Amino acid sequence: MKRVETIKEKKLFNNIIKEGKFKKNNLFVIYYKEREDENIKYGIAISNKVGHAHLRNLLKRRTRSIIDNNRNLFKKGFNYIIMIRKTANEATYENMYKALTSLLEK
Numbered sequence: 176m177k178r179v180e181t182i183k184e185k186k187l188f189n190n191i192i193k194e195g196k197f198k199k200n201n202l203f204v205i206y207y208k209e210r211e212d213e214n215i216k217y218g219i220a221i222s223n224k225v226g227h228a229h230l231r232n233l234l235k236r237r238t239r240s241i242i243d244n245n246r247n248l249f250k251k252g253f254n255y256i257i258m259i260r261k262t263a264n265e266a267t268y269e270n271m272y273k274a275l276t277s278l279l280e281k
Contacts, residue, residue, distance in 0.1 A: 182218035182254060191218070191256050198281055202263045202274040203238075206256040213251045217242060221259040234259050237268055241275050248279035 182188060195208035210216070219238055221231050238257060242249075249255065263271060 180214075180216055182216050182256070187254070188218055188220070188256060191254050195254075195256070198278050200274050200278055202260055202266055202271060203278055204258040204260065205278055206258070207253050210252050210254055215246075215249050215251060216254045218254070218256045219259065220256060222261065225259065225261050226264050230264055234263055234271075237271055238275070241272050245276055245279065248276060 182191075191208045192206050195206045197204055197206045199205070219235050221234060223231075225231055225234065238259060242257075257275075266274070
């Protein structure tokens with residue numbers, strides 16, 4: 176994931192979560208909202224309750240890897256916020272991959 180493609184602003188994060196639509200399963204919640212242009216931007220959020228920093232960073236790295244490998248599943252012209260749930264800390268990479276790709280295909 177390139178730096179240009181990430182969402183960092185808290186105001187934009189909150190706007191997408193409040194006004195956007197969402198899909199969820201036991202590992203992820205994906206909020207999405209349409210943009211004016213054809214670019215795609217991503218944001219990843221994870222709660223401090225999930226675990227220590229090294230575990231949260233591991234889950235974010237895995238999620239970024241899944242996003243990079245499946246760019247074709249994201250619709251152009253949308254912003255996405257991917258929230259990682261607490262149950263993801265027990266999941267393997269393969270389980271995370273299946274869960275996220277199945278959500279994106281819906």
